[in-house]
Amino acid sequence: xxxxxxxxxxxxxxxxxxxxxxxxxxxxxxxxxxxxxxxxxxxxxxxxxxxxxxxxxxxxxxxxxxxxxxxxxxxxxxxxxxxxxxxxxxxxxxxxxxxxxxxxxxxxxxxxxxxxxxxxxxxxxxxxxxxxxxxxxxxxxxxxxxxxxxxxxxxxxxxxxxxxxxxxxxxxxxxxxxxxxxxxxxxxxxxxxxxxxxxxxxxxxxxxxxxxxxxxxxxxxxxxxxxxxxxxxxxxxxxxxxxxxxxxxxxxxxxxxxxxxxxxxxxxxxxxxxxxxxxxxxxxxxxxxxxxxxxxxxxxxxxxxxxxxxxxxxxxxxxxxxxxxxxxxxxxxxxxxxxxxxxxxxxxxxxxxxxxxxxxxxxxxxxxxxxxxxxxxxxxxxxxxxxxxxxxxxxxxxxxxxxxxxxxxxxxxxxxxxxxxxxxxxxxxxxxxxxxxxxxxxxxxxxxx
Amino acid sequence: xxxxxxxxxxxxxxxxxxxxxxxxxxxxxxxxxxxxxxxxxxxxxxxxxxxxxxxxxxxxxxxxxxxxxxxxxxxxxxxxxxxxxxxxxxxxxxxxxxxxxxxxxxxxxxxxxxxxxxxxxxxxxxxxxxxxxxxxxxxxxxxxxxxxxxxxxxxxxxxxxxxxxxxxxxxxxxxxxxxxxxxxxxxxxxxxxxxxxxxxxxxxxxxxxxxxxxxxxxxxxxxxxxxxxxxxxxxxxxxxxxxxxxxxxxxxxxxxxxxxxxxxxxxxxxxxxxxxxxxxxxxxxxxxxxxxxxxxxxxxxxxxxxxxxxx
Numbered sequence: 001x002x003x004x005x006x007x008x009x010x011x012x013x014x015x016x017x018x019x020x021x022x023x024x025x026x027x028x029x030x031x032x033x034x035x036x037x038x039x040x041x042x043x044x045x046x047x048x049x050x051x052x053x054x055x056x057x058x059x060x061x062x063x064x065x066x067x068x069x070x071x072x073x074x075x076x077x078x079x080x081x082x083x084x085x086x087x088x089x090x091x092x093x094x095x096x097x098x099x100x101x102x103x104x105x106x107x108x109x110x111x112x113x114x115x116x117x118x119x120x121x122x123x124x125x126x127x128x129x130x131x132x133x134x135x136x137x138x139x140x141x142x143x144x145x146x147x148x149x150x151x152x153x154x155x156x157x158x159x160x161x162x163x164x165x166x167x168x169x170x171x172x173x174x175x176x177x178x179x180x181x182x183x184x185x186x187x188x189x190x191x192x193x194x195x196x197x198x199x200x201x202x203x204x205x206x207x208x209x210x211x212x213x214x215x216x217x218x219x220x221x222x223x224x225x226x227x228x229x230x231x232x233x234x235x236x237x238x239x240x241x242x243x244x245x246x247x248x249x250x251x252x253x254x255x256x257x258x259x260x261x262x263x264x265x266x267x268x269x270x271x272x273x274x275x276x277x278x279x280x281x282x283x284x285x286x287x288x289x290x291x292x293x294x295x296x297x298x299x300x301x302x303x304x305x306x307x308x309x310x311x312x313x314x315x316x317x318x319x320x321x322x323x324x325x326x327x328x329x330x331x332x333x334x335x336x337x338x339x340x341x342x343x344x345x346x347x348x349x350x351x352x353x354x355x356x357x358x359x360x361x362x363x364x365x366x367x368x369x370x371x372x373x374x375x376x377x378x379x380x381x382x383x384x385x386x387x388x389x390x391x392x393x394x395x396x397x398x399x400x401x402x403x404x405x406x407x408x409x410x411x412x413x414x415x416x417x418x419x420x421x422x423x424x425x426x427x428x429x430x431x432x433x434x435x436x437x438x439x440x441x442x443x444x445x446x447x448x449x
Numbered sequence: 450x451x452x453x454x455x456x457x458x459x460x461x462x463x464x465x466x467x468x469x470x471x472x473x474x475x476x477x478x479x480x481x482x483x484x485x486x487x488x489x490x491x492x493x494x495x496x497x498x499x500x501x502x503x504x505x506x507x508x509x510x511x512x513x514x515x516x517x518x519x520x521x522x523x524x525x526x527x528x529x530x531x532x533x534x535x536x537x538x539x540x541x542x543x544x545x546x547x548x549x550x551x552x553x554x555x556x557x558x559x560x561x562x563x564x565x566x567x568x569x570x571x572x573x574x575x576x577x578x579x580x581x582x583x584x585x586x587x588x589x590x591x592x593x594x595x596x597x598x599x600x601x602x603x604x605x606x607x608x609x610x611x612x613x614x615x616x617x618x619x620x621x622x623x624x625x626x627x628x629x630x631x632x633x634x635x636x637x638x639x640x641x642x643x644x645x646x647x648x649x650x651x652x653x654x655x656x657x658x659x660x661x662x663x664x665x666x667x668x669x670x671x672x673x674x675x676x677x678x679x680x681x682x683x684x685x686x687x688x689x690x691x692x693x694x695x696x697x698x699x700x701x702x703x704x705x706x707x708x709x710x711x712x713x714x715x716x717x718x719x720x721x722x723x724x725x726x727x728x729x730x731x732x733x734x735x736x737x738x739x740x741x742x743x744x745x746x747x748x749x750x751x752x753x754x755x756x757x758x759x760x
Contacts, residue, residue: 038665041669041757134725136728170717
């Protein structure tokens with residue numbers, strides 16, 4: 001027996017040796033090929049060369065220059081691209097039109113190249129063509145042509161910027177989008193707030209309301225033609241619907257109490273909101289087609305700020321039912337309420353990302369406000385931006401960038417200090433969105449269709 | 450039973466032999482692995498610096514840029530042949546049509562998007578002459594390297610002796626020795642190449658480990674990780690490359706699982722970032738010891754952004 005016991009380990013070792021030999025034998029041929037794991041790198045924007053689009057007539061040349069400038073600005077703001085100074089370019093636009101000399105572009109460390117042209121057609125339309133070249137791989141990555149009215153060049157340039165962004169990052173872009181927000185002018189005690197709309201880059205700005213009535217929390221419909229918001233009329237706050245094309249305004253539902261914090265469902269058919277009555281507020285949804293109202297929460301605490309998941313199956317909202325204001329998730333039809341935020345301080349205005357993977361929120365701890373994100377199960381919480389007052393996060397349609405507003409401590413009379421900002425998910429690349437006056441409560445449209 | 454006992458006895462004897470022969474080898478291999486690796490690293494770094502100007506690591510990063518111009522030039526050299534094609538572009542215009550066809554299918558799916566938006570009609574007018582030129586250039590590139598190979602092969606070994614001697618002794622003494630060294634160099638080369646088969650598996654493994662580290666250090670600065678890609682933690686990309694003896698790419702890098710490129714935009718974004726790193730003239734002709742070319746002529750890279758992005 002002793003003998004047997006002693007041999008056990010020997011046998012195992014021997015087998016180990018046999019196996020090891022076998023493994024070596026198997027690996028031997030594989031050694032001819034070296035394997036290198038690259039697990040680190042840099043996070044640097046892609047160096048992209050965007051020469052002016054080629055044109056023959058002075059008009060075409062100018063349009064071509066404007067379009068290239070706008071595309072550069074869009075891509076640069078994303079933080080993922082670094083347009084190269086055109087003065088460094090070696091190959092001329094006219095020659096580029098025939099064929100890129102990739103050596104010329106490698107020499108200035110360009111990794112991508114956009115070559116385009118703008119040409120007036122006989123029928124008065126503008127034909128815009130572009131190609132995206134992989135300079136190092138010497139291959140065309142994408143190439144498209146558009147026919148449009150000449151004064152629509154901005155739109156086409158945004159669309160081209162979206163195509164480039166999409167091709168390089170694998171995510172859809174967000175440049176061909178608009179933003180509604182509350183424009184603020186005048187001193188803080190007599191602040192005039194107007195519903196305003198502009199392109200994502202601040203162009204084509206216009207006011208939708210005249211400022212005589214107080215407007216708050218505008219939200220885009222997924223169809224982009226409608227906005228829902230809260231408006232004080234005759235001292236009563238109510239949720240309204242506004243058609244951007246027709247300018248028509250209508251009240252949503254006939255509720256006994258005040259309604260606020262509205263948002264569309266992902267399919268655009270419902271509006272979800274809060275209604276307050278007798279010091280308690282609950283969450284309701286209303287079907288815009290049938291006008292049927294459904295109550296989704298029933299709790300003596302304050303439940304508000306609901307936002308649908310992109311699949312419509314869940315709703316995130318905030319509630320103080322646990323003592324302090326925290327974030328909860330429930331089913332799309334109400335029920336199965338689950339708390340997901342457990343940090344210190346108060347959590348408010350949760351917004352589900354259009355990508356579905358994250359929830360943005362406002363956080364307030366001892367007077368410090370932050371914009372943060374967490375996964376729908378409450379994990380991975382990160383704070384991206386903070387300030388004296390930061391609020392109202394809204395997602396770009398690709399779920400990579402957030403817009404919000406920040407108010408700095410104002411010293412009395414001199415008006416609004418609220419401004420709009422964007423920041424990406426990395427928490428870097430914070431940019432101010434330039435507006436004619438102060439701005440708050442931004443809402444990002446989906447990609448324009 | 451007796452047979453069984455006999456068989457088991459035989460097996461035991463066989464196993465014992467294996468133990469005697471195999472185990473010590475295993476045990477030994479464990480120890481030496483650690484120590485020699487560092488030695489190899491040092492030697493390889495020295496070897497890899499053909500132009501032994503500065504030793505500090507940082508300069509390496511800086512040096513490459515100045516050297517880069519060289520590779521581009523090399524790239525430009527092939528173009529000279531293109532100059533001939535340059536007059537041909539008009540011809541290319543006609544010929545390209547058949548080839549451009551492939552690019553068309555790509556634009557086609559996008560057109561709907563474009564149409565949906567404003568009044569854009571996506572015209573896949575691929576005058577895409579790129580392909581023909583690519584092929585030409587690639588071929589040229591592939592052909593041209595061979596020329597440098599023979600030249601470079603003899604050179605690298607020669608500098609090594611020079612470098613060592615200049616470090617260890619006074620330059621004044623050694624014109625003769627240097628000459629001798631040069632004379633000897635070729636023979637050394639041939640010996641080394643002949644030595645390849647003599648490497649033990651362990652040696653090869655250690656060399657491979659230090660080579661992998663050297664390659665990693667050279668490529669890492671050129672990999673710009675696409676931070677915003679969705680589900681990036683689920684993506685890693687394997688790329689196979691073949692290298693010329695001068696460390697330049699011998700053929701277009703191949704992405705494993707290339708079918709995924711077409712259906713997974715996130716995978717494609719990471720894959721393309723990897724390819725950009727491997728083609729970046731700031732990192733690309735890899736500087737590796739020529740005498741181990743057989744070990745690094747083919748390299749499989751695995752680009753994995755998880756760790757870097759903390760996910």
